[in-house]
Amino acid sequence: MNRRKFIENSALAGSGLAIIGAASCTTKSSTENKINIQSIMDDVEFIDSEDRKKRIEKAALLMQQNSIDAVFIESGTSLDYFTGIKWWPSERLTGVLIFSDGTLQYIGPAFEKERLEEMITIKGDVASWEEHENPFELVAKLFKAKSSATATLGMEENVRFFQSNGISFYLPQATITNAKPVTAGCRMIKSPKELALMKKANEITLEAYRIGFSQLKEGMSQYDLSSIVAEASTALGATEAGWAGAMFGAYTAFPHGSKTAQQLREGDLVLIDGGCKLGGYQADITRTTIFGQPTQRQQDVWNIVKEAQTAVFEQAKAGVPCELLDATARAVVNKHGLGNGYENFFHRVGHGIGMDFHEWEYLVKGNSTPMQPGMCFSNEPGIYIYGEFGVRLEDCFYITENGYEAFTPQSPSIESPI
Structure with missing residues (x-):
């Protein structure tokens, strides 16, 4: 068979x-x-880094309008939309913090740092965590260093629970909110x-x-x-x-x-x-x-x-x-x-x-x-x-x-x- x-x-x-x-x-x-199939790809223009920079600028403006200090995005289509990074979602946290001033902070496993850096086309700092370390604590630390312990962090809607819950645990004084006004605010139009x-x-x-x-x-x-x-x-x-x-x-x-x-x-x-x-x-x-x-x-x-x-x-x-x-x-x-x-x-x-x-x-x-x-x-x-x-x-x-x-x-x- x-x-x-x-x-x-x-x-x-x-x-x-x-x-x-x-x-x-x-x-x-x-x-x-059976059929002679010819590509119909004439005159196709793909998304580039300049397009993504404009998206980040819009996201920063929407954060300011909605009193959100930063947005956390993990692997998925929103990560691709804003940064161009295509990353398979696994149990290891890989993502980005986009701050309301338009700066980016990438986070990923230490053993994947070179691969992550290879994919980056939008400038931003890269922080990594070793296998025995806690990536949620690292995200919280980076957020507080740039904003404050009592600032507002938006979670992209598709962030998996174990990640949003883990990050929230290390931000007890922060306000955790839905980032839809920012992510959907950009992606819908x-x-x-x-x-x-x-x-x-x-x-x-x-x-x-x-x-x-x-x-x-x-x-x-x-x-x-x-x-x-x-x-x-x-x-x-x-x-x-x-x-x-x-x-x-x-x-x-x-x-x-x-x-x-x-x-x-x-x-x-x-x-x-x-x-x-x-x-x-x-x-x-x-x-x-x-x-x-x-x-x-x-x-x-x-x-x-x-x-x-x-x-x-x-x-x-x-x-x-x-x-x-x-x-x-x-x-x-x-x-x-x-x-x-x-x-x-x-x-x-x-x-x-x-x-x-x-x-x-x-x-x-x-x-x-x-x-x-x-x-x-x-x-x-x-x-x-x-x-x-x-x-x-x-x-x-x-x-x-x-x-x-x-x-x-x-x-x-x-x-x-x-």
């Missing part, structure tokens, strides 16, 4: 894991032998360069889907389709192939897929959701199509989802509260008798997106945050009927001064998804 068959048949293989496994064992030439990277990432993803759909054949597994899309994304120029989850037939009613191995059959709906990354920025697209000819019910449900997505776009503009877009999509589904609360439309209509798949803000009931120019969101209504099928359509967009701009065109039809 080869590795792919083992993954497909394993009851323990979750959809995400199975996709990764299948992609890793697909022969390199499987897609390239995308620059023209960020928007260009996201647009290109979405274009690559959509073209990879087109290639994947062109390879549909009876008997193929959902993992085969996911592997083709991931391979095509890389060939087209993606810096990270990302995630591509495929579902067939009745399993399209599972919004994020099923662990059950599936084989494509005539008349099945095919749903694929995911996106590649380009220069650290994430795409996110969902398309639903038919393998063969759609039934009237499949066509009707697909049309309702398209109507809901279109209605959301019509409401997308600066000043509109995030929750209105969710209510708009839900009203369309309800009008056609397929919704009651979250029945059949299980999830919010969208989420913020940028360096992470899901970022601030969320298009969901109860979020009255007004949309602002530069904010990016997904628009992804769906209808899911367990035992039959599901339909979701997703395109990402950003708010402009005059409305919105979508990164990709809406799906034309159930039979021609791209």
Whole structure:
């Protein structure tokens, strides 16, 4: 039994894991032998140190406005966003203190100091700790030396509990607060360069889907389709192939897929959701199509989802509260008798997106945050009927001064998804 068959048949293989496994064992030439894939990376401009210096300047200003003396950021996308350092999160603390005057203090393990220094492009001091030493005490000491024992330290939201708790222990007189006004305050509003990277990432993803759909054949597994899309994304120029989850037939009613191995059959709906990354920025697209000819019910449900997505776009503009877009999509589904609360439309209509798949803000009931120019969101209504099928359509967009701009065109039809 080869590795792919083992993954497909394993009851323990979750959809995400199975996709990764299948992609890793697909022969390199499987897609390239069938289609001549050319990179579409013309005129791409990546984020550089000058961009990050401007981000730090904005963060310092936001700290001053919110009475925060410094922000602590550990390994993750915010560390990359502000410093360009890509560091795998482990049990050893590696991070940065950004102070309200714009200065930086890096912290990392002593045995990794040379590697950390090699990655630094934004000037700042580097402090290291030996294996027997306490990194939390070191962070607290550096913070107090620059600010004071009673100053205010902002924690980036994704700092893991063991680190935030450890640092807080050594700052008993300090005020520890959520750094969201600073981190989200910078990251929510995308620059023209960020928007260009996201647009290109979405274009690559959509073209990879087109290639994947062109390879549909009876008997193929959902993992085969996911592997083709991931391979095509890389060939087209993606810096990270990302995630591509495929579902067939009745399993399209599972919004994020099923662990059950599936084989494509005539008349099945095919749903694929995911996106590649380009220069650290994430795409996110969902398309639903038919393998063969759609039934009237499949066509009707697909049309309702398209109507809901279109209605959301019509409401997308600066000043509109995030929750209105969710209510708009839900009203369309309800009008056609397929919704009651979250029945059949299980999830919010969208989420913020940028360096992470899901970022601030969320298009969901109860979020009255007004949309602002530069904010990016997904628009992804769906209808899911367990035992039959599901339909979701997703395109990402950003708010402009005059409305919105979508990164990709809406799906034309159930039979021609791209």
